[in-house]
Amino acid sequence: MSNLSISPAVPDAGAGPPIVGLGTRHSGDDEIGLALVSALSRSPGFHPRCVLLESADAATVATMLLEWDRAVVLVDAADMRLAPGESRCFSDHEASVLIRTSSVSTHGLGLAEGLGIARALGFDHPVRIFGVQPFDLSPGRGLSRVMEDRFPLLLEALRRECAPDPLFQEPE
Amino acid sequence: MDLRQKTYNIDVKHVTRVEGHGRIIVSTGEGAVKEVKLSITEANRFFESFVKGMRPAEIPWIVSRICGICCVGHQMTATKAVEAAMGIQVSPQTVLLRKLLTESQFLQSHVLHVYFLAVPDFLGVKSVLPLARTHPEVVKRALRLKKLANDYTSVFGGRTLHPMANTLKGWRKLPSLDEIAALRKRVEDAIPDIQETLKVAKTLKIPPYERETEYVSLKHPDEYALYDGDVYSSDTKSSVPVDRYLEVTNEFTVAHSTTKWSKWHRESYFVGALARVNNNFDQLVPEAKQAAEDLGLRVPCYNPYMNNVAQIVEVVHCAYNSARMLDEVLGSGLKEEDVSYEVKAGRGVASCEVPRGILFHDYTFDENGRCVAGNAVIPTSQNINNVEQDMKAFVPRMLPSMSKEELTLHMEMLLRAYDPCISCSVHMLDVEFVD
Numbered sequence: 001m002s003n004l005s006i007s008p009a010v011p012d013a014g015a016g017p018p019i020v021g022l023g024t025r026h027s028g029d030d031e032i033g034l035a036l037v038s039a040l041s042r043s044p045g046f047h048p049r050c051v052l053l054e055s056a057d058a059a060t061v062a063t064m065l066l067e068w069d070r071a072v073v074l075v076d077a078a079d080m081r082l083a084p085g086e087s088r089c090f091s092d093h094e095a096s097v098l099i100r101t102s103s104v105s106t107h108g109l110g111l112a113e114g115l116g117i118a119r120a121l122g123f124d125h126p127v128r129i130f131g132v133q134p135f136d137l138s139p140g141r142g143l144s145r146v147m148e149d150r151f152p153l154l155l156e157a158l159r160r161e162c163a164p165d166p167l168f169q170e171p172e
Numbered sequence: 173m174d175l176r177q178k179t180y181n182i183d184v185k186h187v188t189r190v191e192g193h194g195r196i197i198v199s200t201g202e203g204a205v206k207e208v209k210l211s212i213t214e215a216n217r218f219f220e221s222f223v224k225g226m227r228p229a230e231i232p233w234i235v236s237r238i239c240g241i242c243c244v245g246h247q248m249t250a251t252k253a254v255e256a257a258m259g260i261q262v263s264p265q266t267v268l269l270r271k272l273l274t275e276s277q278f279l280q281s282h283v284l285h286v287y288f289l290a291v292p293d294f295l296g297v298k299s300v301l302p303l304a305r306t307h308p309e310v311v312k313r314a315l316r317l318k319k320l321a322n323d324y325t326s327v328f329g330g331r332t333l334h335p336m337a338n339t340l341k342g343w344r345k346l347p348s349l350d351e352i353a354a355l356r357k358r359v360e361d362a363i364p365d366i367q368e369t370l371k372v373a374k375t376l377k378i379p380p381y382e383r384e385t386e387y388v389s390l391k392h393p394d395e396y397a398l399y400d401g402d403v404y405s406s407d408t409k410s411s412v413p414v415d416r417y418l419e420v421t422n423e424f425t426v427a428h429s430t431t432k433w434s435k436w437h438r439e440s441y442f443v444g445a446l447a448r449v450n451n452n453f454d455q456l457v458p459e460a461k462q463a464a465e466d467l468g469l470r471v472p473c474y475n476p477y478m479n480n481v482a483q484i485v486e487v488v489h490c491a492y493n494s495a496r497m498l499d500e501v502l503g504s505g506l507k508e509e510d511v512s513y514e515v516k517a518g519r520g521v522a523s524c525e526v527p528r529g530i531l532f533h534d535y536t537f538d539e540n541g542r543c544v545a546g547n548a549v550i551p552t553s554q555n556i557n558n559v560e561q562d563m564k565a566f567v568p569r570m571l572p573s574m575s576k577e578e579l580t581l582h583m584e585m586l587l588r589a590y591d592p593c594i595s596c597s598v599h600m601l602d603v604e605f606v607d
Contacts, residue, residue, distance in 0.1 A: 026237050055240045055333050058300070059284060059318040066315070113301060120304035121312060 015048040017128075018068065019162050022076040022111060024055045029084075029134035029147045032154070033076040036132070039155050046162065061114025062121070071126040073162055076111055078131030085133060085150035089161045092119075092127040130158055194592070196583050198567055205568045210560040210587070212429040223535070223546040228254045228515060229340050231535060231543060236334045238548070239593060241284070243334045244277035244325065245526030246533070246548070248399070253533040255340055256520030258541075260513050265506065266342045271399045272497050273328045273338065274524065275490040278398065279321035281527035282445070282483040282490075285591045286369075287314035290480045293585045294376040310372060313365045317487075320362050324494070327351050342511040349502060356498040359491060366491055373467050373484045379582060382474040383565045385558055386438050387447035388420065390525050396455040396489060397448070398525045404451050406472065407437040415521040417532040421549045433557040434549070440557040443529025444590060445482035446473060457496075460489035476562050477589045483527070515541030528552055528591050552592040559590055 021037025023030045034052050041050035053060065065072065080088055092115050115127060132154060136144040143151070195211040219238050223231050231254055236247040248270060255262065287310070288300045297303050304311040322332040327347045329335025337345045390401030391411050402411035403420050412419065423432040435441065449456070449464065453471045456464070464470075464485045469478055519536040529551030536545040563583060570579060 024240070057240075057284065059288065059315055060322065060332075063315045063319050113299070116301045117304045117311060117315075120301060121308055121315075 016162075017049065017071040017073050017126075018051050019046070019049050019073045019075065019158075020064075021050070021052045022056060022061075022074060026141055028136040028138050028140055028142070029132075029144050030077050030137050031141075031143060032132045032134065032147055033074075035143060035151070036130075036155055036158050037075050039151075040158055040162070043159060046159075049162070056114070058110060058114035058117060061111060062117035062123075065115070065118040065123045065125075065127075066121060069123070069125070071128075073128045073130060074111065075130045075158060076132070077134040077137070078129070080131055080133055082133040084135035084144075084146045085154070087130060087132045087154055087157050089128055089130045089157075092129060128161070130161055194587060196563070196580075196587065198563075198579070198583065200567065200571060205564075205571070208560070208564045208567050209428050210556060210563060212431040212556060220546040220548060223543045226543045228258055228513075228537065228541055228543075231546070232339070233334070233336065235533070235548065238550070240333055241281050241593070242277070242526045242528065242531070242550075244273055244329065245524050245531055247335065247338070248274060249522050249524040249526075249531050249533040249548075250535070251338070251340060252400075252522030252524070253520040253535050256522055257518040257535055257537050258340070258513055258516060258520070259518065260341050262341055263509055265504075265509065267399070268497060268501060269328055269343060269346075269506075270338070272494060272501070273325065273335065274399050275494045275497070276321055276324035276328060278486055278490045278527055279494075280318065280325060281591075282487050283314060283317045283321055285527070286373075286480055286483050286487070287311070287317075289588055289591075291372070291376070293581075293588060294378070294480075313368055317362060317365055317369070320358055323358070324355060327355050339511060341513055342509040344511065346506045346508065349505065352498055352501055356495065356502065359495050359498065362491065366488060369484060369487065370463055370466060373481060376480075378468075378475065378477045378481065379585070380475070381477065381562075381566055381570070381586075383476070383562055384472075384474045385561070386436060386441040387450045387472070388436060388441045388443050388554075389448045389451045389530055390523060391451060392455075396452050396457075396493070400524070403523065403530065405437060405441075406447075406451055414523040414532070417521060417523065417534070417549065421532065421554060423549065423553075429556065431553045431556055432549075434554040435557060440561045441554065442476070442558045443551045443554050444479055445486050445527070446476065446479040447529065448525060449473070449482040449485055456485065456489050457492045459492045460485050463488040476559075476586060479589045479591065483591070517541075519545075526551060528593065529554060550593070552590075555590050555592060559587055559592070562586055 019037055019040060021033040023033040025031050025034065034054060037050050037052060041047045053064070082088065135146040197207060197209040197211060199207040219235055223234060226234065232247045232250040235250045236243040238246045292299050292303050295303065295307070297306070300311060325335065326332050328337065330337030330345060337343055387406035389404055390397035391404035392401035402413055403417065404411040420436050421434045422436060423434055426433055449469065450472045453461070453464070467481045467484065469481050469485060517537055517539040519534070521532065521534045523530055523532050525531070531551055532549040534547040535543055538544050563586060566582070566586060567579070570582065574582065
């Protein structure tokens with residue numbers, strides 16, 4: 001799984017939009033993005049598209065988007081005022097409204113800021129965010145029981161969202 | 173303006189993030205400053221408890237997780253402390269590689285802080301987002317430098333954050349010379365971006381505020397001390413060995429902070445880039461000395477806002493010094509080394525400079541090599557007392573000339589100038605006035 005690192009290569013351009021798992025592994029459910037994309041990478045056909053960005057700050061996210069210069073799916077814990085373990089997939093244009101606290105970030109610059117910087121610097125490809133409402137973000141390893149119970153459903157939902165979708169194609 | 177006309181109650185409250193909470197409380201009225209407090213309500217992290225029962229080699233990787241920015245520094249300091257406890261000697265090659273890894277982290281952290289957190293303050297915008305719209309070339313340059321620094325860490329540490337390639341006594345996986353040569357070229361290619369950074373820095377309007385304090389940093393006879401040295405005080409102009417760090421930090425508690433505070437020869441002391449530049453200016457590379465002069469940083473400098481300028485000076489230092497060290501590695505080559513060691517009982521103390529200042533780690537092991545005690549004193553906890561002393565001096569001095577909004581901004585900027593690990597929460601704070 002060479003791409004499942006925090007210093008990812010540009011995914012295979014022909015394989016579909018990269019699916020990027022974000023989060024940290026030491027703050028409970030903030031690991032959900034990493035865990036889901038890691039699990040998804042074991043599904044046939046998904047591995048070339050899967051990338052993990054652990055503890056990525058805004059600069060890393062922005063640089064990744066600008067360098068890749070293509071549509072992406074971002075998977076992360078997000079406070080969307082949903083029930084714990086519920087998910088929602090939306091475009092980044094809604095993100096400033098929906099992401100109230102994004103993943104644990106370095107010095108207050110997280111996913112929303114990274115996207116904002118990339119957009120301000122000319123990144124104009126579609127971005128879809130698969131957000132999962134966390135239950136417990138306290139320090140410590142492992143997902144909460146609530147999240148573990150929901151994990152199979154979340155993985156299936158992510159797989160559906162990331163399947164080839166004619167609505168999520170780059171403009172001609 | 174009559175001071176008595178100014179009745180301010182400023183309460184800059186929290187936004188909870190894992191890196192911590194900071195709260196600034198200012199109350200003035202009836203011609204006097206009634207209260208100035210920097211309240212830290214960050215919960216304990218318990219890393220010192222986590223490490224109990226762990227084996228020596230596990231500890232540096234665990235404590236790396238204390239911070240996503242200073243992960244290299246925590247790992248490096250813990251590695252040195254554990255090695256001291258085990259009586260492990262390391263080779264010149266390992267020391268050189270560790271210095272490279274250390275400087276990669278300084279570049280990462282300083283670029284992030286200067287460009288993404290501090291510069292927006294000085295350019296009068298709320299954050300880096302509007303800056304990306306108004307000054308896209310500045311932000312693109314910041315991203316290029318950050319990417320270079322990230323990749324630099326990856327070459328020597330195996331990955332950008334929480335490196336795994338290094339371990340006790342040496343390297344588990346050495347970088348290839350091809351990777352190092354490519355990195356060396358990229359460092360060279362980054363020099364124009366660093367020169368442009370200096371041009372931007374020249375335009376920043378640094379608040380003219382000074383308060384002399386004690387400056388504490390590592391000091392080494394042969395080099396600008398980042399990886400090793402004794403603990404130096406600007407008050408005594410002398411150093412003490414690192415294993416006497418408890419005489420330096422003198423930690424104590426105050427009611428309004430869950431972070432322990434520190435003091436040494438006076439009521440508080442300053443650690444970080446400005447302390448290092450003040451104490452070790454002569455050992456900067458010539459290009460960094462020139463940058464300091466160009467940016468108006470003349471030592472000793474007593475303006476805490478100049479800590480951001482000192483960080484830029486250290487960016488210059490680390491870039492040029494890294495190029496020199498990379499050349500040294502390319503000239504000598506790298507060879508695999510034996511990283512085995514014998515476990516024994518003992519205690520080890522070590523210190524490194526990390527971007528925010530001097531860091532101490534202290535571990536004790538039993539005869540089975542299991543950790544029985546750990547202690548880490550981080551720069552931010554050493555600085556918090558000094559930040560509050562700065563605020564207490566700043567408010568009465570600036571109150572006559574500043575509106576409430578200006579005063580609030582300058583207080584936040586002052587805290588951010590120290591680049592504390594709680595800046596994540598402070599940076600996102602909403603300001604609430606409770607008149």
